[in-house]
Amino acid sequence: MTIDIxxxxxxxxxxIALYLQGNLDxxxxxxxxxxxxxxxxxxxxxxxLQKKTxxxxxxxxxxxDQKRNWQDVMKRIARRHRVILIQRASIAACIATLVCLSCxxxxxxxxxxxxxxxxxIHPHEVKLNTASxxxxxxxxxxxxxxxxxxxxxxxxxxxxxxxxxxxxxxxWNTVIVPRGTTYKVELSDQTEVTLNAESVLHFPNYFEKDxxxxxxxxxxxYFNVAQDTTHxxxxxSKHLNVKVLGTKFNLMAYEEADKQQxxxxxxxxxxxxxxxxxxxxxxxxxQASFDKKLRTIDCKKVNTSYYTAWQQDLFAFRETPxxxxxxxxxxxxxxxxxxxxxxxxxxxxxxxIKRYETLNEVLENFREMNELEFSIRDKTVVxxxxx
Amino acid sequence: xxxxKTNFIKNIEEAYKxxxxxxxxxxxxxxxxxxxAQDLVQDVFVRIIETRQNFESPLHCRNFLYLSVKNACxxxxxxxxxxxxxxxxxxKEIKEEEELPDDEAxxxxxxxxxxxxxxxxxxxxxxxxxxxxxxxxDNETIARQLSISINTVRAQKARGKQLLREKxxxxxxxxFIFPGLFQ
Numbered sequence: 001m002t003i004d005i006x007x008x009x010x011x012x013x014x015x016i017a018l019y020l021q022g023n024l025d026x027x028x029x030x031x032x033x034x035x036x037x038x039x040x041x042x043x044x045x046x047x048x049l050q051k052k053t054x055x056x057x058x059x060x061x062x063x064x065d066q067k068r069n070w071q072d073v074m075k076r077i078a079r080r081h082r083v084i085l086i087q088r089a090s091i092a093a094c095i096a097t098l099v100c101l102s103c104x105x106x107x108x109x110x111x112x113x114x115x116x117x118x119x120x121i122h123p124h125e126v127k128l129n130t131a132s133x134x135x136x137x138x139x140x141x142x143x144x145x146x147x148x149x150x151x152x153x154x155x156x157x158x159x160x161x162x163x164x165x166x167x168x169x170x171x172w173n174t175v176i177v178p179r180g181t182t183y184k185v186e187l188s189d190q191t192e193v194t195l196n197a198e199s200v201l202h203f204p205n206y207f208e209k210d211x212x213x214x215x216x217x218x219x220x221x222y223f224n225v226a227q228d229t230t231h232x233x234x235x236x237s238k239h240l241n242v243k244v245l246g247t248k249f250n251l252m253a254y255e256e257a258d259k260q261q262x263x264x265x266x267x268x269x270x271x272x273x274x275x276x277x278x279x280x281x282x283x284x285x286x287q288a289s290f291d292k293k294l295r296t297i298d299c300k301k302v303n304t305s306y307y308t309a310w311q312q313d314l315f316a317f318r319e320t321p322x323x324x325x326x327x328x329x330x331x332x333x334x335x336x337x338x339x340x341x342x343x344x345x346x347x348x349x350x351x352x353i354k355r356y357e358t359l360n361e362v363l364e365n366f367r368e369m370n371e372l373e374f375s376i377r378d379k380t381v382v383x384x385x386x387x
Numbered sequence: 388x389x390x391x392k393t394n395f396i397k398n399i400e401e402a403y404k405x406x407x408x409x410x411x412x413x414x415x416x417x418x419x420x421x422x423x424a425q426d427l428v429q430d431v432f433v434r435i436i437e438t439r440q441n442f443e444s445p446l447h448c449r450n451f452l453y454l455s456v457k458n459a460c461x462x463x464x465x466x467x468x469x470x471x472x473x474x475x476x477x478x479k480e481i482k483e484e485e486e487l488p489d490d491e492a493x494x495x496x497x498x499x500x501x502x503x504x505x506x507x508x509x510x511x512x513x514x515x516x517x518x519x520x521x522x523x524x525d526n527e528t529i530a531r532q533l534s535i536s537i538n539t540v541r542a543q544k545a546r547g548k549q550l551l552r553e554k555x556x557x558x559x560x561x562x563f564i565f566p567g568l569f570q
Contacts, residue, residue: 013497013500016494016497020497023552044490054497058499060412061409061412064407065407068407076429076430343438
């Protein structure tokens with residue numbers, strides 16, 4: 001079909017309205033007739049028109065108008081994220097699962113494709129900053145002697161020893177994990193904190209006796225908290241506080257993410273907002289999600305493997321909007337992203353993908369769905385919709 | 388043009404009041420189910436608010452609405468795997484929002500304006516108009532029900548038609564650019 005989009009004359013609607021009522025006068029009839037003769041498509045319009053009785057049609061419109069309620073739209077805006085995600089995810093999920101299966105089983109087929117553009121970054125060093133203003137690199141193995149503590153680092157992990165002397169001074173430390181790597185810290189109470197890329201943990205070398213064990217996190221970490229009922233353990237992030245006894249959970253609290261999420265694997269935690277005005281108690285396999293826009297905490301049951309997969313060198317997405325997907329990838333391949341068609345940011349994806357050496361290999365999985373195109377210029381990935 | 392957020396939402400709400408019925412009616416050309424049609428139309432408005440879509444003119448807004456509803460319907464059908472090929476084709480042919488997307492949209496607009504004109508008729512006139520044209524009652528029945536003479540019914544119907552014609556002229560102000568149309 002090669003019919004051009006026809007241009008409707010400005011007065012056409014009126015002619016039709018009058019025609020329907022039999023109210024068209026002679027000059028109007030003539031003009032309408034001329035227009036109809038111009039193009040078979042115009043006659044087609046008249047055919048469609050003659051099949052309808054205008055009284056019936058406007059009654060249908062009236063029926064819809066009776067159900068019109070602006071509040072429906074407002075409610076939808078509050079609810080939308082979930083609804084749309086589920087719709088899209090149902091398609092994406094199947095494809096993503098297939099994609100994942102194919103990645104896992106038919107893996108490194110030697111690909112003769114375009115040269116790699118962005119490879120996994122060689123991470124900058126993981127750093128430990130102490131209260132005394134000293135900064136240490138944690139990449140090398142060996143002993144680190146801070147003012148108060150003797151530490152051991154093997155390049156992947158740093159262990160704080162329990163307090164030896166009762167009067168030893170409490171000193172605050174900050175571990176900074178850059179893009180492209182993870183790092184594990186064992187706190188003095190033997191709580192293990194595995195930090196994801198681009199995360200910062202602020203914690204004391206010793207926890208004071210008779211006080212809560214409190215630490216601060218920006219970014220994402222998996223916690224395996226040592227049980228100690230007399231000293232509740234509290235993780236603070238920008239918007240949420242997580243109070244725990246002995247337990248395992250994941251806290252995702254990146255600054256740029258739309259949401260902050262606490263996913264409980266084992267035990268029990270209480271999650272509250274920063275003002276302490278809203279709180280929820282999680283049981284295993286539950287996730288509390290704080291929406292930064294709506295400022296509400298939502299709870300739901302989840303497949304926790306998606307939220308801890310980063311520790312197994314996987315990217316895992318579950319009804320995740322593309323904007324979040326790209327943010328996660330940027331943490332490992334260090335790039336900026338630009339969305340040519342803003343609406344694609346809301347496409348959601350579900351599935352797990354290996355953390356390949358190169359970004360191209362990861363993006364290949366998305367390309368296969370034939371929805372998106374990625375072009376890479378310097379350190380910027382331009383995402384556009386397949387037209 | 389910077390519009391405050393409250394005003395922006397107010398404007399969209401206005402457009403919603405004005406076009407909701409005809410957009411749902413239009414959507415039903417693609418999706419038969421009335422519930423689905425309403426869902427899709429509401430989602431279009433959600434999207435407009437979330438993306439803070441700006442409109443250059445009321446006409447731009449109207450055309451954008453019809454086009455968005457059409458796309459939403461086609462996407463919906465696409466999801467249900469109906470006539471996938473046809474739809475992909477159709478989507479590519481849609482140009483910018485410079486005009487209404489198709490005949491059905493044009494008709495929906497005509498019917499919306501007709502309805503608007505009927506709604507604005509004086510009460511008595513509208514009542515008779517409804518009974519006569521929508522409920523298909525004959526003049527005699529109408530006269531009996533309203534306890535008026537048949538002649539009054541006839542007169543009111545004629546007046547209704549005349550008024551409708553006048554109202555339509557208001558609704559299509561452009562018509563005055565073509566003086567030949569109305570003598």
